[in-house]
Every structure is written in C-alpha cells, then in structure tokens.
Amino acid sequence: METPDKILTPLAIGNHVIPNRMVMGAMHTRLETLDRPHERLAAFYAARARGEIGLILSGGFSPNPEGVMEAGGPLFNSADQLDEHRAVTSAVHKAGGKIVLQILHAGRYAKVPECVAPSPGKARINTFPPHALTTDEVWKTIADFAHTAALAVEAGYDGVEIMGSEGYLINEFTAAPTNRRDDAFGGSFAARIRFPLEVVRAVRERIGREPMLVYRISAIDLVEGGMTGEEVAEFAQQVEAAGADLINTGVGWHESAVPTIAATVPRAAWSEAVRNVKQAVSIPVMASNRINAPDAAEQVIAAGIADLVSMARPLLADPDFARKARLGLTDEINTCIACNQACLDRIFTERTATCLVNPRAGREIEFPIGVVSAPKRIAVVGGGPAGMAFAINATERGHSVTLFEADARLGGQLNLAKMVPGKAEFHEMLRYFRVRLDKLKVTLRLGEAATPEALATGGFDEIVLATGVSPRVPDFAGVDHPKAVSYLDVLSGKVTPGQRVAIIGAGGIGFDVAEFLLGDAEESLDPQAFFRAWGVDPKSVTPGGLIAAADPEAPRRSVFMFQRKDEPLGRRLGKSTGWILKAKLRKANVAMTAGATYDAIDDEGLHYTVQGKLHVLAVDHVVLCAGQNSNRTLYDQLVARGLKPRLIGGADVASELDALRAIDQATRLAVAL
Numbered sequence: 001m002e003t004p005d006k007i008l009t010p011l012a013i014g015n016h017v018i019p020n021r022m023v024m025g026a027m028h029t030r031l032e033t034l035d036r037p038h039e040r041l042a043a044f045y046a047a048r049a050r051g052e053i054g055l056i057l058s059g060g061f062s063p064n065p066e067g068v069m070e071a072g073g074p075l076f077n078s079a080d081q082l083d084e085h086r087a088v089t090s091a092v093h094k095a096g097g098k099i100v101l102q103i104l105h106a107g108r109y110a111k112v113p114e115c116v117a118p119s120p121g122k123a124r125i126n127t128f129p130p131h132a133l134t135t136d137e138v139w140k141t142i143a144d145f146a147h148t149a150a151l152a153v154e155a156g157y158d159g160v161e162i163m164g165s166e167g168y169l170i171n172e173f174t175a176a177p178t179n180r181r182d183d184a185f186g187g188s189f190a191a192r193i194r195f196p197l198e199v200v201r202a203v204r205e206r207i208g209r210e211p212m213l214v215y216r217i218s219a220i221d222l223v224e225g226g227m228t229g230e231e232v233a234e235f236a237q238q239v240e241a242a243g244a245d246l247i248n249t250g251v252g253w254h255e256s257a258v259p260t261i262a263a264t265v266p267r268a269a270w271s272e273a274v275r276n277v278k279q280a281v282s283i284p285v286m287a288s289n290r291i292n293a294p295d296a297a298e299q300v301i302a303a304g305i306a307d308l309v310s311m312a313r314p315l316l317a318d319p320d321f322a323r324k325a326r327l328g329l330t331d332e333i334n335t336c337i338a339c340n341q342a343c344l345d346r347i348f349t350e351r352t353a354t355c356l357v358n359p360r361a362g363r364e365i366e367f368p369i370g371v372v373s374a375p376k377r378i379a380v381v382g383g384g385p386a387g388m389a390f391a392i393n394a395t396e397r398g399h400s401v402t403l404f405e406a407d408a409r410l411g412g413q414l415n416l417a418k419m420v421p422g423k424a425e426f427h428e429m430l431r432y433f434r435v436r437l438d439k440l441k442v443t444l445r446l447g448e449a450a451t452p453e454a455l456a457t458g459g460f461d462e463i464v465l466a467t468g469v470s471p472r473v474p475d476f477a478g479v480d481h482p483k484a485v486s487y488l489d490v491l492s493g494k495v496t497p498g499q500r501v502a503i504i505g506a507g508g509i510g511f512d513v514a515e516f517l518l519g520d521a522e523e524s525l526d527p528q529a530f531f532r533a534w535g536v537d538p539k540s541v542t543p544g545g546l547i548a549a550a551d552p553e554a555p556r557r558s559v560f561m562f563q564r565k566d567e568p569l570g571r572r573l574g575k576s577t578g579w580i581l582k583a584k585l586r587k588a589n590v591a592m593t594a595g596a597t598y599d600a601i602d603d604e605g606l607h608y609t610v611q612g613k614l615h616v617l618a619v620d621h622v623v624l625c626a627g628q629n630s631n632r633t634l635y636d637q638l639v640a641r642g643l644k645p646r647l648i649g650g651a652d653v654a655s656e657l658d659a660l661r662a663i664d665q666a667t668r669l670a671v672a673l
Contacts, residue, residue: 009021013245023310026163029353030352032074042088049093051322053322055097055099065112066131077148085152089156089157101159103149105144107168113128115128143202145202150206152207160214162214166253167256189231193235203243219277222251226546229540234280240282247284248286249285250288251270257583258534265524269527270287270289271287271300274288278307287305293335316361332432343355345574375397379450380404381450382651383412384468387403389662389667396670399670404448414659421523424524465632467651484601490517497620503623504562506562506625507625511561511585518556518588532550533550555589560617563593596609596610635651
C-alpha cells in the first residue's frame with residue numbers, strides 16, 4: 001500500500017506532542033518474573049521506542065497489594081522501587097520514545113486471597129471470593145492510585161494511564177451487576193461512576209498538569225447489565241471534565257462470552273463503540289483491539305473514528321512497525337496473526353509472554369545482534385515456518401543460506417492453516433516470510449528435493465533440516481479404505497468429503513478440520529456476520545452491547561469428532577481461543593465422542609467402541625487427524641554418510657504442527673551458529 005499519512009501526523013496530548021498516531025498498548029508480559037527483569041523490560045520497551053512508536057503504555061502496575069493480578073504480580077507503591085522504573089524510562093527516553101505507566105487494580109480478578117471488589121460476588125474466572133470494600137477503603141484506594149501516579153512521574157514516566165476497562169476494579173464499579181453498594185459509590189449511574197471520576201481527579205491533583213493522564217474506558221462491556229452506549233458517552237464526558245488528556249478505549253470484560261481480540265474477530269471491528277466515545281468528547285480518543293496493519297489504522301483515523309490507534313500484540317510481532325510504516329515498508333511488517341498462542345495463552349497459564357512470529361519479543365537480551373565474524377555457507381531443507389525463519393535469521397547474521405523446498409511454493413503446512421475459517425491472518429505470515437526472503441536475497445531452490453549427494457558435495461558448512469512431518473496413519477482395519485482420507489488431502493482441496501464426515505483425532509488439527517468442513521461464514525472478515533453470530537450490538541443501545549445471537553445457518557455437513565482419550569474434547573486447545581472454537585462447533589451440532597477405540601472403516605462407515613459397546617456410524621468419509629511423524633529419511637541418509645545435520649521444527653519434534661516451537665527453535669539456532 002502507499003505510505004499512510006494520517007497515522008504519521010504528530011498529535012498533542014495535554015502538554016506533550018507525540019510524533020505519530022501509533023501507540024503501543026499496555027499488556028501483561030510477566031517479564032518481571034524472569035532473571036534480570038528490569039534489564040529485560042528496559043530492552044523490551046526501548047526496542048519499540050527505537051522502532052518509532054509514538055507512545056508506549058506500560059504493563060499494568062497495581063497501586064496496592066490487594067489489586068495485583070496474581071501473587072508477586074507488578075506492584076508500584078514504594079519509593080524503594082524508583083530506581084527499577086528509572087531503568088525502564090531512561091532506556092525509552094534514550095531511544096527517543098515516550099512511556100506512560102498503566103495503573104491497574106485487578107479488583108475481583110486479582111488471583112490473591114486478599115482481592116477486593118465493590119460488592120460481594122466471585123468472578124467466574126477467579127477462585128478467590130472478594131472482600132467488599134468499605135467506604136473508607138474506597139477512599140483509601142483512590143489515594144493509592146494517586147500515590148502510584150506520583151511515584152510514576154518521579155520515576156520518569158511521561159504520565160499515567162488509569163485502567164478502567166476489561167472488568168477490573170474500576171469497571172466493576174461502573175456496572176450495576178458488580179456494584180450493588182448503597183453508599184455514595186453505588187446505586188444510580190451517577191454514583192457508580194463516582195469512583196473512577198474521583199480517581200482521575202485525585203491523580204490529576206497529585207501529578208499536576210504537565211504529565212499525561214490517560215483514562216482507559218470500557219467502550220463496550222459485552223457483559224449482561226453493562227453500560228449502554230449512551231452511558232459510556234456521558235461517562236467519557238465526565239472523565240474529560242475530571243482532568244484526563246486522552247481517552248483510550250477498551251473492549252469487553254475478561255469473563256465476556258464474546259471474543260474481542262482473537263483472530264476470529266474482524267480487524268477494527270469495534271469502531272462503532274469507539275466512535276461513540278470520540279463524538280462525546282473534545283480530547284483525543286484512542287481505538288484498540290484487532291488493529292494490526294497500517295492500512296487498518298489509517299482507515300480508523302481517516303474516518304474520524306479515533307485520533308490514535310493502540311496496538312499491543314502487533315508491537316510484540318514487530319517492534320519496528322511504526323518505522324516501517326513511515327518508510328513505506330508495510331510489506332516488511334511482521335504482522336500479528338492474533339493466534340494468542342505465545343502471548344495471551346502463556347499469560348493465562350502463568351507463563352511469560354512472547355510472540356509466535358517473533359520469538360525475540362520479551363527476550364531481547366537473549367539474542368545477539370549484528371553479523372558474525374566468520375560467516376558460513378548453510379543449506380536448509382524445507383520451506384515451512386521453521387525453514388523460512390531459520391533462513392531469514394541466519395542471513396541477517398551474515399551467513400550465506402540456500403533453502404531447498406521440494407514443493408513449488410513456500411509455506412509448508414502454513415498453506416493448509418490459512419484455509420481454515422478464522423485463520424486468514426496466516427496469509428500475512430506467509431507474505432512476511434516471502435518478502436523478507438526476497439529482500440535478503442536468500443537463494444531459493446523451489447521445486448527441488450534436496451538429495452544427500454547434493455548436500456554432501458555442495459560445499460556447505462552446515463546442513464539444517466526442516467523437513468517437517470507427515471500424517472500418522474493409525475493402526476486398525478480399513479485405514480486404506482476409500483472412505484479414509486488424510487487431513488492433508490481435505491485441507492489442500494485434493495479430496496472433497498461428503499455430507500457426513502467423521503474426524504478421528506481431536507487435537508488442534510482435528511478442530512481446524514471440523515471448522516473447515518462446516519463451511520462457516522468467514523466471520524473474521526465480515527464484522528456484521530461476527531456481530532450476528534455472537535449477539536453483539538456494536539452501538540450498545542442495550543446494556544453491555546449484548547443482543548440475542550442470530551440462529552446459526554444450517555451447517556454444510558454433519559460432523560462427528562472422536563478421540564481416544566477419555567476426557568472432554570478440546571481440553572488442550574489454547575486457553576484464550578479454544579473456548580471460541582468449541583462454542584462455534586457446539587452451535588453447528590458437532591457430535592463429540594471421547595474414549596473411543598477405532599475398530600474398522602468399511603463400506604458401512606466407522607466402527608468404534610466406547611465403554612465396551614460397539615457402534616457403527618454411517619459416514620461418507622473418515623478424516624484421519626491422528627497425529628504426525630517426523631520426516632527424517634534425509635537425516636538418516638546424511639548421518640549414514642558421516643555428516644551431522646541439525647534438526648528443527650517438526651522434523652525434530654512432531655507435535656500438533658507447533659509453529660510456535662518451530663519458529664523459536666529455528667531463530668535460536670540461526671543466531672547461535
């Protein structure tokens with residue numbers, strides 16, 4: 001696309017001017033739990049500042065112990081912590097950026113026994129019931145916000161963001177179902193919004209006019225009894241009057257039954273909710289959620305929906321996002337594919353965040369930079385994610401790389417993944433790899449199967465095998481019957497299954513095949529289809545912006561899923577996305593059977609046993625998704641010649657087409673050679 005101009009325009013926020021309209025949104029990383037945490041955080045944020053992002057919003061820090069996300073979570077309430085934060089702010093400022101500290105009180109989402117809330121009532125996503133704050137404790141909490149804000153300014157932050165969205169403490173005050181108080185902070189709408197307004201006023205009074213004061217408002221709650229759009233607009237006006245310089249928009253609560261940032265959500269889907277805020281106030285407003293490309297950001301600004309765009313995970317994927325946008329190098333942006341595998345799924349399972357497409361994210365100090373002193377000639381075999389990632393990173397280090405791929409096109413099984421509804425962003429991943437390989441002038445030998453002879457006599461210093469996987473064929477009668485087909489043949493279009501289909505294997509591939517077979521409308525590309533399917537009123541006329549979901553269209557096929565394990569199907573899917581896929585399959589009446597033993601496939605269909613009882617399911621096809629085996633024939637041939645090839649990706653470990661592990665492993669090997 002052409003170089004965007006709206007998102008490159010400077011903007012005044014209070015007494016500060018930022019160079020462009022692109023902001024790194026706040027996100028949890030859990031980097032503080034690793035070794036050398038402050039060095040890691042400084043390197044992490046400084047890399048984004050060097051990448052020319054207009055403003056950085058830090059991860060959330062609680063103003064008091066009861067508000068932390070989890071035991072040992074980020075807390076900033078003591079002058080003893082100033083030097084730790086100065087390490088971060090000085091690194092960002094040295095790199096030419098600006099950074100704001102987010103103050104986040106988790107409320108009843110805090111995974112600590114001391115968690116608090118406006119009223120009694122345990123959150124569905126927490127095991128700890130909260131203590132209901134007394135009126136005196138509410139005022140003490142307001143003072144705690146102001147105290148942390150003052151510390152942030154003293155530590156060198158350019159301002160603070162007050163987190164009032166996503167179902168955390170402040171949001172719990174504004175929603176009637178979680179605020180059943182009978183004091184001055186509950187009851188009427190005016191009373192329910194008093195707490196956040198008092199926080200804004202206290203913070204502004206404490207830090208003065210110079211630092212930025214950002215407020216993150218819930219533009220649409222997506223929970224029963226949440227605010228209406230009219231209430232959000234009125235609230236935004238009062239936030240401005242209380243002293244905010246900028247309003248950032250959040251979407252949904254963490255316990256909402258509507259996806260908000262997964263790949264199934266269309267880009268910039270929440271624009272109407274953001275526009276509602278923008279039209280209500282005179283200070284700048286920031287859009288967020290599923291804005292992952294310069295053209296999407298440009299459209300939001302050009303349409304007057306918002307003044308800035310907040311991009312959190314896209315800055316994990318590519319710290320140079322803003323610089324590339326300025327230089328017109330948009331094809332070279334490593335796009336966030338909203339898979340959530342390495343970021344949200346890790347955070348929700350108490351691990352540290354990184355990025356599937358960029359393993360350096362949050363690990364900057366672990367990766368050497370610059371070129372090697374003694375470059376090598378390296379052959380890499382396999383043009384899937386592992387092979388391409390290795391070739392790119394090794395070439396960037398100064399090595400001469402030749403990539404062999406037996407197919408006429410790059411991508412490997414990414415070419416199958418992109419065919420699944422909701423995974424259209426995989427096209428962007430492939431685009432980035434192809435553009436980068438071309439830019440680096442990596443020697444590509446497409447349509448050429450690497451032979452042991454060619455590798456052994458090619459003068460290569462290193463041979464890296466990313467030869468991938470092949471489907472595992474289960475061992476029972478009839479797997480060679482015409483009704484039995486591989487997931488490869490189905491997703492590639494080689495085989496078109498009939499109207500009744502059984503799927504053997506309920507891992508990630510099995511679920512992807514099920515969604516592919518159902519032929520669902522591509523909700524991720526059509527906002528209106530998405531809103532209808534999930535029961536969303538984007539204008540929030542109703543409380544929380546929820547309406548009755550439309551009845552799903554009749555599925556294209558009848559699908560039956562089976563697995564050997566005697567546990568709920570989909571139990572091992574991604575923490576933040578698996579529930580979405582399972583909900584869609586339930587709506588399509590997909591039958592799911594656990595604890596199955598497969599007996600045979602024949603003209604009658606699939607014969608199987610559950611709890612000792614034999615069954616026969618009449619189907620047109622049985623799709624085999626029973627795992628994979630590593631392709632190591634070439635490896636064995638090279639070892640037999642006395643060579644020492646290196647294995648990466650599926651060729652090393654054949655597990656569920658794990659692109660996250662494959663790309664990380666390939667990147668680390670490339671920089672280590």
